Amino acid sequence: MFNELAEKRRSVKVYAERPVEPAKIDAIVEAALRSPSGRATRPWEFVVVTDKILLEKLSVAKPEGAAFVKDAPAAVVVCGDPAASALWVEDCTIAAVTMQYAANALGLGSRWAQIKGNNFKEGTTSTQYIAQLLGLPENLNVQCMIAVGYPGEGMVPYKKDELRFDKVSYNRYGQKKA
Ligand SMILES: Cc1cc2nc3c(=O)[nH]c(=O)nc-3n(C[C@H](O)[C@H](O)[C@H](O)COP(=O)(O)O)c2cc1C
Numbered sequence: 807m808f809n810e811l812a813e814k815r816r817s818v819k820v821y822a823e824r825p826v827e828p829a830k831i832d833a834i835v836e837a838a839l840r841s842p843s844g845r846a847t848r849p850w851e852f853v854v855v856t857d858k859i860l861l862e863k864l865s866v867a868k869p870e871g872a873a874f875v876k877d878a879p880a881a882v883v884v885c886g887d888p889a890a891s892a893l894w895v896e897d898c899t900i901a902a903v904t905m906q907y908a909a910n911a912l913g914l915g916s917r918w919a920q921i922k923g924n925n926f927k928e929g930t931t932s933t934q935y936i937a938q939l940l941g942l943p944e945n946l947n948v949q950c951m952i953a954v955g956y957p958g959e960g961m962v963p964y965k966k967d968e969l970r971f972d973k974v975s976y977n978r979y980g981q982k983k984a
Pocket residue numbers: 815816817818871872917918919920921
């Protein structure tokens with residue numbers, strides 16, 4: 807049941823020193839390739855990185871907030887082609903989140919590292935740094951990286967009373983459930 811999966815989902819920053827089975831990586835990527843995209847343009851491309859040195863280099867693609875990538879056994883770099891679709895950001899986002907739930911379904915954890923809008927250092931965007939590192943073609947932008955691995959920390963589910971049901975209206979804004 808999807809809702810049971812959603813109930814348990816949390817982001818994982820600490821990963822166990824256990825490799826992820828290649829078949830699980832394949833299943834995660836396949837789930838992304840099945841994700842919906844505007845007009846079915848599928849403007850995304852994915853680079854699966856398992857090379858330790860590359861993971862370390864990816865973890866410094868921005869000054870803060872991506873360090874966990876170096877300790878993950880794998881990361882998927884989610885790229886999009888703005889020339890292929892004006893909705894490339896939405897489509898990449900949906901594919902990225904699909905991979906996160908697919909990872910959870912396989913007993914793995916994951917965490918998003920935002921790349922779009924970040925700089926590696928002054929004068930170099932994080933996308934430019936990653937493009938150079940991975941040899942991306944010029945048409946691709948990098949939206950994010952999804953680190954994947956067996957969790958090395960607890961994934962404490964949100965309790966139902968922590969959820970922001972106050973943000974939900976029915977029929978008219980501000981109207982609560984009868
Ligand atoms: C669009 C987006 C960007 C994110 N960027 C980062 C990031 O750059 N670094 C990071 O450590 N976590 C990042 N995260 C993970 C969030 O910090 C995490 O989802 C949030 O703290 C809630 O925790 P939870 O996923 O366990 O519910 C991002 C998540 C989303 C959806």
